[in-house]
Amino acid sequence: MEMDNRKFRSSDLFARSTVRELPGSLIRELANSAIGSSEILPFWFGESDQSTPMFIREAAAQSIMRGETFYSQNLGRPYLREAIASYLTQLHQKPFSADQIAVAGSGVSALMLAAQLLLEPGDRVVAVTPLWPNVVEIPRILGATIARVGLTVRGGRWALDIDRLIQELTPETRLLVLNSPNNPTGWTIGQESILAILAHCRRHGIWILVDEVYERLIHDQAVSSAPSFLPHYEAGDRLISVNSFSKAWSMTGWRVGWICAPEPLMQDLAKLIEYNTSCVAEPTQRGALAALEHGEPAVSLLRSHLRDTRKFIVDHLESLPGVEVPAADGAMYVFFQINGYDDSMDTARQLLRTVGLGLAPGSAFGPEGNGWLRWCHAVSQERLNDGVQRLKQFLSGS
Template identity: 30%
Template sequence: MKNNINKNLSSIQISGIRQFFNMIGQYDNVVSLTIGQPDFPTPEHVKQATIHAINENKTTYTHNAGIIELREAISNYVHDSYQLTYDPSNEMIVTVGASQAIDITLRTIIEPGDEVIIPGPVYPGYEPLIKLAGAKVRYVDTTANDFKLTADLIAQAVTDQTKCVILPYPSNPTGVSLTEEELQDIANVIKDNQIFLIADEIYSELVYDQPHTSIATFSSVRDHVIVINGVSKSHSMTGFRIGYLLAPEWLAKHILKVHQYNVSCASSISQYAALEAIENGRQDPSEMKKEYEKRREYVMWRLDKMGLEYVVPNGAFYIFPKIHKQGQSTFDTAIELVEKAGIALVPGDAFSTYGEGYMRLSYAYSKETLEEGLDRLENFLSN
């Protein structure tokens, strides 16, 4: 019976981030800067709206695409924030987190033999979903381009089998983002090709040095783009599992079929919580962002003092310094950091082979935790 399961699963492993996080649990007195989990509580008004939804018995199935009130709120929000225009009645789907949105999109557009271009290093959640959909992953090395998947790199990577390009910006693990000009260049490459663009913009509210621009604002490629977003990072609502996707009507209606047979609908209670967050919590992300920005500046200052190289992150809450010990893999160095210094960072090879030599540090932790962790890192490096 062991040979009768889906063959695509044989090459798929549990996320390297989670593997490492679980592994370090056996060690005592370790400061972990590993997980991308906001350390702020869910806003109080959102929690109260959740309780109210339960008390009002809003606990039944909803429309497959999500309650219309939430879709209308999302439509207004993306228009006001990012100048995106999507019809709430037929161009958006409320999903079980951004991860499910990516999954059902890939399963809609991908066929066996297709190729999907993704930057390396990159969040490890894309490759398994691409493979499960029957496609091949084509990594593009971005380490010489400040971790940016540029128009030139995409043009060089495109083949006759290319079906989709994933733009995960602001980026996990590097924290970098793309400028409006860089996105325009990518749009110019894509517009005359039959290639989809998945723009994973889950960190769009957490940008620091420039406003976030969505590639879907360029009319020349709007028909190519599926925008992925949600409230997990923006409103510290990871456990509510509410994401959403935006797509042209002709495509959204097909993605909705996959979504319907996958989960029927997202949690009704969580949808009402997200409605409160998006309608009445527009300022919640900015309050969190102010604190993340302070932490970012502090972490960069400490890494500069240690002489570590990194690309300045302008989004999310990650930084990706180069930490490499001669003759040792990054994973082994990360284990040595845990065992000898009591500090845990995610080894860069968890984000593809192009992350080798780097480590991801999450600054979604309190200033006190960051201070202690960076003190331990500095002591290790100086010794």
């Protein structure tokens, strides 16, 4: 038998080309260069500056003390799946069952699982953008191609050209990916658009994957959540909704979310969870259960806080010359641009270097976001005021 005399060097060790070509997170690139510095005032991550409510932490701690440290079911403990189904039923006035629910190890893990369920290499995916980069890169990791439909500013607010989106949803399209309320813009889809998209996708057999992580963080006090596809779900619809405990219940570090999907998918979804993470830790599930059972006051308090802080930051930004802040209906961000600052990554670096202000560059969310900056306002008004003063200092050149 002949020996293979080829010599391999460490420089020959590569991940597959699709992974090598993935762009790194521009937000992480900025943050990693400054995390831990007391001179930096960061607003680049999408999370509250408040710890998870105590009753949620206590539920998880009690679970640990009871010794609930073993494997659980792939799809999640029945008590949590039933609680999520009950929560969705009440929230959307549409009956859902535990058989349509899977517990996942974070919202982003849920997005990956949904994509693994549906996508083959070469499949066509349409995404409404700008968008959190993870959502559009996950299909690419699996070999799918992405067509982007960008939001635009009309009448001083973020808007979706529904006719253009429908045109992009060709019969060859496998999946539509949509996030509402949207990260980074705060744009929130309306009921008419939901119905138009559903009707079109039903006709052509297109799957819809909707990221509804921010659905409770809607600025209108008169409604309990943002418009959703779920109240319009009918048996046979190709619809998957992904959600998370991270935002509305201030549980970003817990890494727990859920998937609401047609029941026929659940057996295969359980297999995928087994091969990804096996299951979610039970103390985490106990915390999530407490969030659903006792968390409405905390959600209401956060929503009220976000309304106040958004008004505060928008009022101050709009008072600055050359700053544009389109209106939006949800999430926890202000997406704005400054006249004359067209390269958002360069601007973000300048802000960090000169005045210690950490904002997310709009280009992190795709080419449609270049020239824009994202400011997370889920923090104290004192911190926001400090940030505004630093931005003023930057713009004045002092």
